[in-house]
Amino acid sequence: VYCDVNIRPPFFSDEVILFALENANIFKISDEELHYVYKACGLNEETAKLSDIYERFQNLDFILLTQGEKGAVVYECKAAKLFSQAAPKVTVGSSVGAGDSFGATFLCEFEKTKDVKKSLSKAIEISAFVVSKKEAIPEY
Numbered sequence: 001v002y003c004d005v006n007i008r009p010p011f012f013s014d015e016v017i018l019f020a021l022e023n024a025n026i027f028k029i030s031d032e033e034l035h036y037v038y039k040a041c042g043l044n045e046e047t048a049k050l051s052d053i054y055e056r057f058q059n060l061d062f063i064l065l066t067q068g069e070k071g072a073v074v075y076e077c078k079a080a081k082l083f084s085q086a087a088p089k090v091t092v093g094s095s096v097g098a099g100d101s102f103g104a105t106f107l108c109e110f111e112k113t114k115d116v117k118k119s120l121s122k123a124i125e126i127s128a129f130v131v132s133k134k135e136a137i138p139e140y
Contacts, residue, residue, distance in 0.1 A: 004028040004103050007036045014040035021057045028064040028103045050075040050082070062116075066102055066127070068095075074106070074120050083116050086126050093134040102127035 003024035017040040021027060037047045041056055050063045054077040062112060063075040073086040105126040106139055109119035 002026045002028070002103065002107060004099060005033065006036070006099075007033040009036075009061065012036070017041075021053065022059070025059060026064065026107070027053075027057075027060055028066070028099065030099060031065060031067045032071075034065065042108045051077075051080060064106060066099055072102065072120060072124055072127075074116055077115055081116070081122050085120050087124055088128050090128050090132040091098040092131050093129055096135075098127045098131045 001024050003020045003026070005012075005020045005027070007017070007029075008081040017037055021037075021041070028043045035045050037053065039055060041048075043052050050065065050073070053063060054060050054075070058077075058079045067073065067087075067088055069092075071085050071090075073082060073139070075082050078110045078115060102123045106119050108125035109122040110116065113119060
């Protein structure tokens with residue numbers, strides 16, 4: 001079960017975040033949403049790590065954390081491995097669709113290859129391409 005929680009204040013609650021975490025195997029958040037997740041989990045934002053979320057929600061296989069122009073991180077929970085990759089430099093046309101394209105690409109690539117690093121790389125590549133366009137669904 002994949003969940004991109006899409007926290008948009010004020011249209012969410014801690015209960016919604018916790019429900020998503022309790023029921024997801026793959027949980028995707030952005031760096032802008034991370035502090036809301038830590039708060040909902042009762043974690044100290046200053047010291048918390050992605051692994052702390054997994055300690056509470058053992059159903060998770062992956063936590064995907066997008067970081068905008070910095071790139072993204074994938075935490076492979078059961079193996080306790082952290083993968084990170086920088087984003088390529090692009091001229092931003094619109095950020096609409098960036099997270100969705102990242103998540104969809106990661107899922108598709110991982111289903112094909114079972115390779116986290118390769119899946120992260122492809123997801124970064126596609127989301128950077130989407131961000132470089134003015135519309136959320138560009139011609140590929």
